[in-house]
Amino acid sequence: MNDPRIYYTSLAEERRARATFLQRKYDRLAIVRLVVFFGLVAGLILAWSHSSLVGLISSLILVPLAAYGVRLHLAVGGRATEARVQALLAEGELRALAHDFGHYPDGAAFSQAGHPYAVDLDIFGPFSLYQFLNRTVTAVGAQRLADHLSEPAEHGESARRRIAGKALAEHPDWCLEFRTLGDDLQDDPAYARRLLQWVDRAPRASGTDVRIMRWLAPLLTLTGLWFCFTQSPWQLGLLFFVPAFVMLRRYSEIASEEHAYTAAAGKMLGGYARLLDRVEHRYPGPVSGASRATGRLAYLVSQLDVRYNPFVFLLEISGLWSLQWLYQLDRWRDRHRGDLERWIDELADVDARVSWATLRFNRPTWTEPELTDAPVLEGRGMGHPLLAPDGRVTNDISIHTDGHIHLVTGSNMAGKSTWLRTVGINVVLARAGGPVCALHLRTAALQIWTSMRTQDDLSESTSSFYAELKRLKAIIEAVSTPGDAVFFLLDEILKGTNSRDRHTGSRALIRQLIREKGAGIIATHDLELADLEREAGSRVENYAMEVQTQAGELVFDYKLHRGVSRSFNATALMARMGIKIDPQDIKLTHD
Incomplete structure (x- = not known):
């Protein structure tokens, strides 16, 4: 397969040169066309002046020839426009390969506030998965692509999309020609x-x-x-x-x-x-x-x-x-x-398939997921698609999806939330029929549910804590409802209440989710929840994302480790902001 950067660079240069050549040709022919027009008018006047028969014969011959010449001239202009559009499309792809994809439509209109995962996983909106992926040219294609990302498909349908997308990825020229034809389409x-x-x-x-x-x-x-x-x-x-x-x-x-x-x-x-x-x-x-x-x-x-x-x-x-x-x-x-x-x-x-094919062509290191009926989620070298490749850190996961939980502890900014989104967004890609940003991914048919960005709603007089409770209630109901296995991603649950209630409520929620055969990842600062792993018959596994201090500076490796976090950085960050921390208070807190 062609290297995408070389392919688009070569295409942009060739199409730009072709557009310049054809535009000059079109401009020269425009002058010829004007001269021919006046000559045609003069010739027809002379022909009709000579006799009606000569005028009629001349008109029947010259007028169609002139119309044919106009069509040829317009065709040259059309080819110049086509080459110019393809050059711009290729340059747009070069920007996307450099992780600048803000020039593509972001699909914000498709966002739904109560969706199981779309808001928390940045599926739609600025710098979203949709914007990263979208190459559609029709309104119906844009809607179809949004449906792929927001409505998990059955394994059979995912496999069908995957086969079709892989086949089309071998023909990037066809994809660009299709997009060129629809470039000026203004539909609704x-x-x-x-x-x-x-x-x-x-x-x-x-x-x-x-x-x-x-x-x-x-x-x-x-x-x-x-x-x-x-x-x-x-x-x-x-x-x-x-x-x-x-x-x-x-x-x-x-x-x-x-x-x-x-x-x-x-x-x-x-x-x-x-x-x-x-x-x-x-x-x-x-x-x-x-x-x-x-x-x-x-x-x-x-x-x-x-x-x-x-x-x-x-x-x-x-x-x-x-x-x-x-x-x-x-x-x-x-x-x-x-x-x-x-x-x-x-x-x-x-139209939606062109987007998936372009993704596969542009990201040849991504892999095709393996969909299985076994209750597992296994990933190796999994990274977040919306992070630039040169700065992307990858991690592995292996979890049974029939009542198991990974509890991830760690300090602030250690990467816990990003890891939750990494897992969720790759499962979404797998079920949509696309490739995944991982070396390997094997997954059951999982319905992702998230609770990460719950906010208060003044229009409903709803506090952020109550909004979170409503979200957790929806997740519990989803876990309890027959259908696809629910895989939840929870970030700092019950953060809107005091530490004692938060700890008590979190333990109760975790136990209930496990009883209902729910599975997922919970990121938390509550280190006492790690004790759940030591309980008899526990289905909780502890993981941590640590931070190191080197020469007085905080160093994040964003790597997932087995065990419980032992690093703290909140006080160091507060000290940097000018908050004077008593060393004795730090000792008492850590003890």
Whole structure:
């Protein structure tokens, strides 16, 4: 596989040079095009001045040639834009490889306050896993990627996504071309929803009267015009326009209603057609014929947009313009009623898959997790994906997930919270169907629950302590409910009360979670909880993250060790902030 940095650097340089070359060519051809235009006008004037026959023949030859030349000129501009976009995409990936990914959408709109883990694990929002991963170009793809990260998949579905993502990762060029096609797409989830509502509606203009008048209206118009200009009294010729007026009056409201469903989606459909065409070439089965049909729908919708033209009345009265296209839309809807949702669903899948494939290509040292039915979570060399690789510290984990707890003690800033997030975020990646930031990961189907950032809620008059109790209650209920095994990540539980109540409540909570076969990691400063490991039949294991003092400076290695923490740094940190600590108080506290 190509080295991603070399690949993107080479691609950015080549596409930037190509864009410059094509843009210069486009600019030169623009001057030629202008000269040719004036020459064409002059030539046609001379041809028509010579004779009508010469003028007609010249027009039939020169006008199509000129139109073809314009198309070639615009194609050069399109290729220049495409090369420029691909250069920017490659440069964006180089920034991402340097761990600067703030230029990608962060998915903050997908965040849910009560979600089991999304807030605590930084799944959405600035500097989030979603932002790190996201390369989607459609609104439906962005939603699908968010679903992958927030809704754990069954093992079978995870395996299917993993196989598809690994296969696509071997084709980074295809992924970039797909993203290039969707670069200027401005869609919205509401557009897709309204389209799906529209396609399920009954036909609106498919009656016998419509089928007859579609063909009769132009004939009546020609007859009426002939009568008005050749017969007397000419006013009788207006009677031939009455049937069109009647039909327009009957279907005017229907046309407006149908247009409201489809108008905003017109440009989106054109973009979807281009993307689906690309998908068809790689995955022809699920979306066979989708690009052509979607492009046709985009065209039909665009014809309804003509209703906003001030001169559309002439088209309406002479040919029932809106009714003609309503009829065509009905025919499209009848033909593809069961297809549109499937096509959009497949497009969303592929769009999200591009993000997973890009992640695999960009991070070749990440590994594919092993999903198992055994109640275990085993990881080796596991690191936090959102930490830069050159500063990332990795650790191992091995825990049974049927009623076992790792109790992690340690001083402030030793890395306990980061370790909890490291475990949680990698399990989320595994269940979503992605690779993991680890040398090895073997996991059961775990539902992550966290309690790490509980805050007070003034709108509900809820204190932070009560908010935490509500969160713990939700976790207990999840553990007690049949389904996927719950793996909880708790950071400094019951921190909003006094030390005695906190210790008593924490011991009771740990015992209850174990009885309910819950498993997880609890980070705490309460060293007395470590005594639980020594109880008969205990399912608590003690781990620690220590801090060392070297030359008066605190040194953190962020490594996980077996046992109970014996280092303290809070007093040292307070002393640095100017709080004068009595050495005797330090001795009494540690004793």
